[in-house]
Amino acid sequence: MSQSLDDISRQLKARHRKSRRLHWMSMTALLLAGAFLLAFLADMIGKGYPAFVQAEIQAEIHYSEMAKDIPLAAVDEDMRELVSRGFLRLIPNEMEANPELLGTTRMRWVVADDQVDQYLKGHYHQLDDEQVAIVDRLVEEGRADLRFNTYFFTNGDSKLPEIAGIQAAVVGSILTLFVTLAFAFPVGVMTAIYLEEFAPDNKFTQAIEININNLAAVPSILFGLLGLAIFINFFGVPRSSALVGGLTLGLMTLPIIIISSRAALRSVPDSIRQAAFGVGATRWQVVRDHVLPLSLPGILTGSIIGLAQAMGETAPLIIIGMIAFIPDAPNSITQAATVMPAQIFTWAGMPERAYIERTAAGILVLLSVLITLNASAVYLRKKFERRW
Amino acid sequence: MKTIAKTSFAVAALVAGTIGTAEARDQLRIVGSSTVFPFASYVAEELGATTKWPTPVIESTGSGGGMKLFCAGNGLDTPDITNASRQMKVSEFERCQENGVTDITQAVIGYDGIAFAQSKDNDPINLTREQITLAVAKEVPQGGKLVPNPYKNWSEIDSSLPDREIIIYGPPTTSGTRDAFEELVMEAASEEIDGYGGEYTKIRQDGVYVPSGENDNLIVQKLEQNTDAFGIFGYSFLEENEDKLQGAKIDGVAPEADAISSGEYPVSRSLFFYIKNSHADDVPAMSDYVELFMSEKMIGEIGYLKGIGLIPLPKDVREDMRERVAEREQLELSDLK
The missing domain is CATH 1.10.3720.10 (MetI-like)
Known part of the structure; x- marks a missing residue:
């Protein structure tokens, strides 16, 4: 088959077009894959980064005789719902291990309940107005804060989200x-x-x-x-x-x-x-x-x-x-x-x-x-x- | 190369060494229902944190899967306790008996409501079990015989209902929640509707009912996106998402803790666990775990489990149950319906 120069140059154009199309299509595929990956990562980072901080509040812990049996009694009444149960339930064990604590009262930074945590992070929470007012007051006094969440890296799983870790x-x-x-x-x-x-x-x-x-x-x-x-x-x-x-x-x-x-x-x-x-x-x-x-x-x-x-x-x-x-x-x-x-x-x-x-x-x-x-x-x- | 030979030898020795470790153990092993799982793991964590015992291992195998493992025998490699979102079946009881698991105690810990919920953007709705059944059934009676379900719109079922597409996200066939929904809604309603001729529990497969996997959070998300849709899931997920969702009233009763506890809300079921008493001596943590689980601070009116969605038993029933469990009352065939 013989081809004139004109035929060849016409074909050449078409062949170059095809080549450009392939180039373009494969680049779109890469961009699409990259976009999916980016969207996934952005979503994960956006959702995940709040977990690396955790609400803590400063509370008075009363190591009383009563707290030995009812750990809830170790904090003042208005704080009972705000302090994590994961901390409170360990008080009797702590007192048993350190008998000299009995009768003392200490100011301590303790991990807060997950509802307080969600409130401070601006998420949906189930605190009532009174509790919100207390938390707001604590924040003003500098007694409640979001701090780096060490629990996430030092604890195992828990049914209390605030102390659950990996x-x-x-x-x-x-x-x-x-x-x-x-x-x-x-x-x-x-x-x-x-x-x-x-x-x-x-x-x-x-x-x-x-x-x-x-x-x-x-x-x-x-x-x-x-x-x-x-x-x-x-x-x-x-x-x-x-x-x-x-x-x-x-x-x-x-x-x-x-x-x-x-x-x-x-x-x-x-x-x-x-x-x-x-x-x-x-x-x-x-x-x-x-x-x-x-x-x-x-x-x-x-x-x-x-x-x-x-x-x-x-x-x-x-x-x-x-x-x-x-x-x-x-x-x-x-x-x-x-x-x-x-x-x-x-x-x-x-x-x-x-x-x-x-x-x-x-x-x-x-x-x-x-x-x-x-x-x-x-x-x-x-x-x-x-x-x- | 020598080190490689040594490591493989060490692994082989380890495998061999673990054969026949059937002596007393400290760690309790629990299997069973995914509905009871959050409550049981809460108690387990409490036991691990506040006593000398290690935290029990709890596997979420589903009620049926749990019974199978539990009834496999009396050996210490079988689970000590199995959780269930329904009562033990007679066939499971017989299987237990055949394998020598004869001394079993049944404990009821409370109730769980099943919510039929929608997005908060909608007006509150009041449905009857009959209406729900007609919306999800595979066939409906028309002109004296069963025809494939033609309803695509709620207003076609009853003119008092809104003109809104029927779309329902619910649990798949493997789920205990689906079993309970079929039993409490469809079975109950189909007996009242002429034309079904008794119990009817077939769910339509034409895309109106969408099985949505075991993860109830997924259904919650779908309801947010599709405001026409309804979802079927456990009460605790409704409680946690009250900012986005509302439960439909069923037969005029809203899914609320009091109504579920009193039995007024029709779609509620009891939650159980079963204790293998033959392990009591070899697994000493068992009695502490059971005592903690049945205690007022866990399953009582102001107990911790109420905070995560368990509906407590009425006071007298609870006290009676606590006593029977403390005595390790043996389960008899006649106790199962």
């Missing part, structure tokens, strides 16, 4: 991820090494490979059922514990680690193996001294991404009992624990308004941890990556 969930998440890593990393890396370096290429290993790829795409709730059947019912691992959670999430992370480790091992050029074999190294020496160190950055990146995914997972944990009310931080991996996404889920379902900001603040904490994890994966890759 600490127990953070500890639970750390323990669970520790178990996940200790279980999935060695098993995953070893499996990848066997499949890449030792295994013959036959029907059997191909079947294994298909199954591993398949497992990576299985809905996570199925791993929860598996965890319940194997770890809890068969091995008798305690329900709700970080151990069973970590092992279950480990099963889920395993295929991701295997697949990324295999890719990392495969990217090590064969010339390196052949050179090592050439000077008489055994298979074990080749893997230990050459292939593994060279592929470690890739393996670590894959493992971190797998862990980040495990960290945000809730579905399998419902089945093994980790989505529960667990306000105490666990001391060991066999104690009942909850995790950060589970805590967010629980708060999102609570009727009290003050939990809305806590839910958003919990999401912000989780997001920042995930960003840290993913950024460290990128950093590791950039720092140790080698091109051949």
Whole structure:
């Protein structure tokens, strides 16, 4: 087919137009995705930042004989509804531990009830006019204030929103991820090494490979059922514990680690193996001294991404009992624990308004941890990556 | 590599070590209804904060899921207490008996009202259970037989009702609130309406009734956006959102604490928990927890749980119940209806 110069130049225009259109469309797609992300983040930050401050009021605490039995008696009558019950109910224990307090009166800054907190933040509240007047007076006298909310980071969950915090969930998440890593990393890396370096290429290993790829795409709730059947019912691992959670999430992370480790091992050029074999190294020496160190950055990146995914997972944990009310931080991996996404889920379902900001603040904490994890994966890759 | 081998060995040893940990334990394990969950966790937190016991672990599994775990056996790896937003079913009782869980005590802690609520922008409305049933039922009787529900507008059901599109956000089939709504509204009303021939609890699926997930906060948000809509959810969510929502009067009674407690408000149910008495010696925290839960400061007229939406039992019923629970009265088949 012969084409004149005119034909070609006409086509060229059309081709350039198409190219510009693609450029434009792909940029719109990016902008759209960015806009969604921004809207989500702005909403979360807007809703969540009030949770990082908390109303506190200065009150006279009377450590009287009566307060031992009725903690409410420890504060003046007009303050009883304004001071958090989470503080008041601990007074008898405090007096038991420090007998010298009996008969004294102290001015103390104490955490305020969530209604006071919501009022001071300008949200909907259920204080009556009289209480509003008292709070206004306290603010004028400098005896009520919004202060940095340390409770959010040092307390576990609570049914009193003003003292509910994320600490127990953070500890639970750390323990669970520790178990996940200790279980999935060695098993995953070893499996990848066997499949890449030792295994013959036959029907059997191909079947294994298909199954591993398949497992990576299985809905996570199925791993929860598996965890319940194997770890809890068969091995008798305690329900709700970080151990069973970590092992279950480990099963889920395993295929991701295997697949990324295999890719990392495969990217090590064969010339390196052949050179090592050439000077008489055994298979074990080749893997230990050459292939593994060279592929470690890739393996670590894959493992971190797998862990980040495990960290945000809730579905399998419902089945093994980790989505529960667990306000105490666990001391060991066999104690009942909850995790950060589970805590967010629980708060999102609570009727009290003050939990809305806590839910958003919990999401912000989780997001920042995930960003840290993913950024460290990128950093590791950039720092140790080698091109051949 | 040695360290990796060591870690995997350590994990294996840990797994092996935890097998057979069935001795006495300090921490109470509780499962069951998501409706009772906020009340039970309030008591649990109080127990953890003010006594030497660790805070009990409470899982929100739903009433049915809780019964299944509770009745699985007497071993210490089974829950000590299960919460329920309805009474134990006969089939569940029999399952318990088969598995050797025979010494059970039933405790009633109070009532929960189910609100039929709308946005505050609307005029207050008064509905009967019959009208609500005709709005949500899959089929309605017309000309002596059941036809697919044709109503799209409240005024089509009764000319006294406003000319307003019918749209109802409610709980999904897995929810205890839906069970209760079906029983207390639809079953009761369908017996009064000619043409249903007794109990009828099928809910329409043509988009007028929108199942909205277990999260009642979501329904509250939807009602704010769509002022035509009604929502079905627990009384505590109505109480917390009184600035945005109002409850419809049902059969002339508004959803308020007093009316729910006295039984005047027709859509209310009792809340329960069940105690596995065979664990009493091995889990010493149980008796303290039960005593605290039944105490006046929790479920009484001015108790803490009232503050988060529990409707207390009338005084005499409450005292009687407290006594029966303290004696650990054994649940019999004849106690269940």
